[in-house]
Amino acid sequence: MTDAIITDNERINIEPKDVMVKGSNKKQGVNAQTSTQRRPEHQGMAKVIINPGTPDFNRFLTARNGAVIRGFEDVSIAISSLFKTVDAVKHPDLVQAIQDWFNELHEENNKMKENLVAYIKSIEFDKNDSFMSSTQFVPFSFEPVQLNFNNHNTMRFYKYIFEMNQLMNTMYEYNSLGLLAVSDYPVMSHNIIKSINLYVENVKKTLNVSRRKDGPYSPAEFITKVMQYKSVQAYIAAELSGKRR
8 A cells, every 4th residue: 555644745645755864075175084984974884863742742852861772772773783684685584574573563564654644644634614724733843853874674674653643733732722522632633642652562472572682773683583483573472482582
């Protein structure tokens, strides 16, 4: 199904739109050595800028001195390290088994997004109403958040965050205009944030990110388990189901 994003100019009609990402450019200078020493952070990665559209989403992204963003970065590093470690030529079945599990996570997110898009499309109001046609919503302005990535699965997760932020913004606007039932916005806002946290929790727990010792993340244990059980799902069922981090 085509991904949908709400733009500022289209509050009712939701049209497909690709997330724009930018790759970092290498700094150039007369002194090549100096240029190399001052290479920009996140070189070789793509980035996406998210402008929080609601107080709820802004609080979520900035809570606990950036702990949420650090959690996103942990997931991004773990996913990148995992797919760089597994040799897709020598072990195509292993790569596919891992990707199958990620596809399940993305599909769960897609279902929530599709349901929310359908709900927003169902909201109706009389465009000929003189009061409604005279109203204007003034959007919030919060500090933007930059997310960096270099893997397809991280891109899909960040794209979900990007789109749900825009959908929440539209819902907040409709709620301000009195077009939603009294509990719809807070419930859906809670569920959206919960779905993002759940993705991070699932990836961290399954890839053993939260149980790593001092030093960089290593996917070795996770890879061994998937090879043993033949699938990520079987590994989770056998050793992780019902266990807390």
